[in-house]
């Protein structure tokens with residue numbers, strides 16, 4: 001029986017993870033769950049899984065939960081410290097699925113506690129970089145990527161030794177604007193940007209997939225996680241999202257992982273590693289599929305991808321700034337204050353103006369990430385005032 005903590009239970013990754021646990025009740029126990037505010041779901045889950053502890057980012061939700069909870073033995077935690085405390089509980093695997101920079105501190109806590117981490121939060125690696133991996137190594141914590149591309153690469157890398165790897169191939173779907181002109185993208189609406197052809201994800205990830213900022217973040221994550229230069233990672237578009245990523249070995253072999261575009265596979269692998277359990281996803285039928293198409297990325301339309309490479313070359317706080325500027329820009333786009341293509345403009349500006357200001361130790365990372373976010377917000381306001 002493996003003990004599980006889920007951080008971020010009400011998001012799409014968290015919900016799918018809970019479905020996976022329901023499929024494998026004999027193998028897993030859900031002990032600890034962190035929510036943003038969804039106390040009703042928390043009540044259901046605690047009754048269903050007999051959880052030991054729950055935490056809520058929102059203190060009012062924590063109080064409401066405590067009033068309604070009929071199980072006397074459930075600990076109720078709240079605020080940012082709540083998720084950190086929950087992450088530190090010794091378990092077999094912590095699914096880190098709190099999105100955004102608030103997911104950072106709980107990941108550090110889980111790693112520090114020596115827990116295995118199934119990592120779905122991008123910010124932890126993007127902001128923590130190699131220092132996070134060093135921390136994991138020194139605390140005996142293993143990190144398994146849950147992002148479908150990185151999960152694919154992780155699986156492909158098992159086919160050879162690290163020194164035999166020539167390059168990594170990161171695939172992108174191209175999102176809803178793959179075939180659009182740059183003019184169409186300039187005036188794209190929220191509804192158009194939210195209409196992802198293959199994946200169903202949260203708002204932030206969906207917009208990031210429309211600009212390919214998502215692929216930029218994934219490129220940064222892959223460079224850190226698999227310890228290679230940005231120039232060793234190629235990005236190619238596979239519109240059907242069937243080929244989830246690949247590793248090119250020095251002997252001329254390319255090992256790829258293919259499957260239906262369904263996050264349940266990567267989530268299941270993250271929770272069950274090194275084993276593979278059923279996920280409810282059917283194996284692909286190649287005779288039904290018949291073909292796989294590939295295209296180069298149009299870097300004029302998808303400038304965020306080139307900017308991610310620049311951020312990696314800046315090193316230090318480049319990736320953290322890329323992430324912060326993008327998060328600010330996506331919020332501004334969703335509130336109608338920024339055009340889709342201006343997201344790249346804000347990232348570029350923030351990288352130019354901010355690089356070098358937000359460097360420090362891993363422990364300082366959550367605070368530095370918050371400062372970088374604040375900086376990017378003021379850069380945006382200054383830019384918006386000019387218009």
Ligand code: MG
Nearest residue numbers: 147148149218
């Ligand atoms: Mg992905």
